[in-house]
Amino acid sequence: DGPAARSATDRDFLAMLGHYRASGGLACAAEVVTCLERGFGRDAGLLARWRAERSVICFEWQAQVWLPRFQFASVDMLPIPAVRMVLDELSLAFDEVETAQWFCAPNSALDGGVPVDALGEGLAVVLAAARVDRFAANARGPATN
Numbered sequence: 001d002g003p004a005a006r007s008a009t010d011r012d013f014l015a016m017l018g019h020y021r022a023s024g025g026l027a028c029a030a031e032v033v034t035c036l037e038r039g040f041g042r043d044a045g046l047l048a049r050w051r052a053e054r055s056v057i058c059f060e061w062q063a064q065v066w067l068p069r070f071q072f073a074s075v076d077m078l079p080i081p082a083v084r085m086v087l088d089e090l091s092l093a094f095d096e097v098e099t100a101q102w103f104c105a106p107n108s109a110l111d112g113g114v115p116v117d118a119l120g121e122g123l124a125v126v127l128a129a130a131r132v133d134r135f136a137a138n139a140r141g142p143a144t145n
């Protein structure tokens with residue numbers, strides 16, 4: 001299993017809100033569930049399963065689950081497969097908040113680019129950046145506060 005879950009701080013949330021704005025922003029889980037149910041006839045449990053599988057980027061803030069919109073195909077609201085592949089690299093080393101932050105933070109392996117933007121340029125470079133960061137995080141071991 002991956003790192004223990006934690007909630008985003010107000011500072012984390014505001015930073016991610018700003019960073020994800022250019023790629024479609026953030027949606028609370030209730031919005032995503034409504035889209036899945038009304039627009040595509042999917043059951044409400046689907047999002048819970050995606051979250052349990054860590055196949056979507058999500059995090060908690062103020063007792064709500066938030067998800068970056070960029071990760072869903074606009075046609076059917078299914079998660080984009082490229083995001084799942086990157087999540088497979090990150091999920092054992094980063095918690096949900098760290099993962100959400102990773103996608104919207106400048107990354108040295110991407111020449112200072114942001115992973116959410118770099119996905120459009122090519123999955124391979126983002127996967128390589130995720131792998132480097134996973135190895136680095138695992139080498140550091142668990143954080144001590």
